[in-house]
C-alpha cells in the first residue's frame with residue numbers, strides 16, 4: 037500500500053474506533069492496523085437459531101493438550117449415556133493422542149479416527165462425514181481459521197477461549213456462521229460455575245434491583261507455565277506477551293458479566309478504554325529461569341473499562357505475570373444488592389429498615405440461606421451425577437459440556453450465540469487499540485446487526 041492510501045486507511049480506522057485523528061500519528065500504526073477492521077454489515081440472523089435434533093452428537097476434537105484432555109473427560113458421562121460419541125481426534129503430538137485414546141477406551145468401545153500428520157491434518161477431520169460438532173482446543177491463532185473451515189464443511193463449532201483476537205476475525209466468524217447456518221460458539225466455562233450461576237439466578241429473580249456496575253478479571257499466576265518449555269506446545273502463550281499489550285484473556289470475566297448485564301439481549305457495550313501498567317514481573321522471572329523470552333510487551337496489569345448503551349459500567353482486569361492469588365473478582369452492584377467473589381459475599385439492601393443501611397456483608401447463616409434459595413436449577417439438577425465425571429475446574433466444565441450436548445440433542449438454541457463469543461473476545465483487540473492510543477476511548481462495534489436492542493431471555497436460564 038502506498039503512503040497516501042495507508043494514511044487514508046488509518047484515517048478510516050481512527051474514525052471507526054472513535055479516536056480523534058490527531059492521535060493517529062502517535063500510534064504505532066502497523067500494530068493498530070493489524071488489530072482492527074473497517075465496520076462490516078452483519079445480519080444478526082443466528083439469534084435464536086436451532087438446528088434439527090441430533091440424537092447422538094458425533095464429536096471431533098482438535099487439540100488434546102492441557103485443555104483438550106479435560107474437554108474429552110467432560111464428555112465421558114455423555115458418551116456412556118448415548119448422548120455423544122468421539123469420532124475423531126487431532127493433535128500435532130502423537131503422545132497426546134495416545135493418552136487421549138487410553139482415557140477414552142474405558143468409556144467408549146469404538147476407537148475414533150486420528151489425525152496427527154502435521155499442521156493441516158485437522159482439515160481431514162473437519163471434512164469427515166462422520167462429524168457433527170468440532171471442539172477446538174488449540175493455541176489461539178488457530179481458533180478462527182479452524183472454526184471457519186469447519187463451518188464451511190458443514191460442522192457445528194465450539195471453540196475454546198478466545199474465539200478470535202482481531203476484529204477482522206470477529207467479522208469473518210459471524211459472516212461464515214450466518215452464511216453456513218452452523219452453530220459457532222465459544223465455550224466459556226466460567227458462565228457455568230456454581231457461584232456465577234447463583235449470582236445470575238438472583239439477578240434474574242430481582243434480588244439485585246437494577247444493575248449499575250460489574251467487575252471481573254483473569255488474575256492467575258501463569259509465569260511458571262509460560263516459561264516452561266514443555267507446558268504449552270511450542271510456548272505459544274508467552275509469544276503473545278512478547279509482542280502484544282492489552283487484555284488477552286477477557287472471557288472468563290466477561291462471559292458471566294455479560295449474562296448479568298443482558299448483553300446482546302437488551303443492552304450492548306458501546307465504549308471502552310484500557311490502560312496497562314509497566315511490565316516487570318514476567319521478564320524478571322524469565323531472567324531468573326534463563327528463558328530466552330526476556331523482552332515482554334504486555335504490562336503486568338491491564339485494566340479495561342467499558343460502558344453499556346443503558347449506562348452500566350464494567351471494570352475488567354488481566355494479570356498473569358505476578359503472584360497475585362487467583363481471582364475473577366465477580367463483583368456486581370445493583371440498587372438492592374451487591375455480590376463480590378473470592379470469597380463469595382453478599383450484601384442485601386433493606387430500604388425499609390434504615391438501620392440496616394451500610395456496608396455489611398450477610399453473615400454466614402444469612403448467606404447460606406440465600407445460597408439454598410437461589411442455587412441455579414442447573415446445578416441442582418446435575419448434583420446427582422457422580423463427582424468422578426466432574427473433575428474440570430470444580431464441576432463447571434461438565435455443566436458446560438452437558439448443556440452444549442443436550443441442547444444439540446434436543447435441537448434447541450445453544451446457551452451462547454456466535455455474537456456472544458465475538459463480543460466477549462473483541463474486548464482484546466479493542467483494549468490493545470486503546471492501549472496503543474494512550475488509553476483513548478474506543479467505540480465498541482455492533483456485532484449483532486442491531487438485534488441486541490430486543491430484550492430476550494437468557495438461554496442459560498432455560499431448563500432442558
Ligand SMILES: NC(=O)c1ccc[n+]([C@@H]2O[C@H](COP(=O)([O-])OP(=O)(O)OC[C@H]3O[C@@H](n4cnc5c(N)ncnc54)[C@H](O)[C@@H]3O)[C@@H](O)[C@H]2O)c1
Pocket residue numbers: 098099100101102103104126127128129132154155156157158173174175176178196197198223224225267268269270429
Ligand atoms: N476454558 C478454560 O478454562 C481453559 C483452560 C486452559 C486452556 N484454555 C484454552 O484452551 C486452548 C488450548 O490451551 P492448552 O493449555 O491446552 O494449550 P496446549 O499447548 O497444552 O495444547 C494445545 C494443543 O493443540 C495442539 N495443536 C497445535 N496446533 C495444532 C494443529 N494445527 N492441529 C492439531 N493440533 C494442534 C498442540 O499439539 C497441543 O497439544 C487455548 O485456547 C486456551 O486459551 C481454556
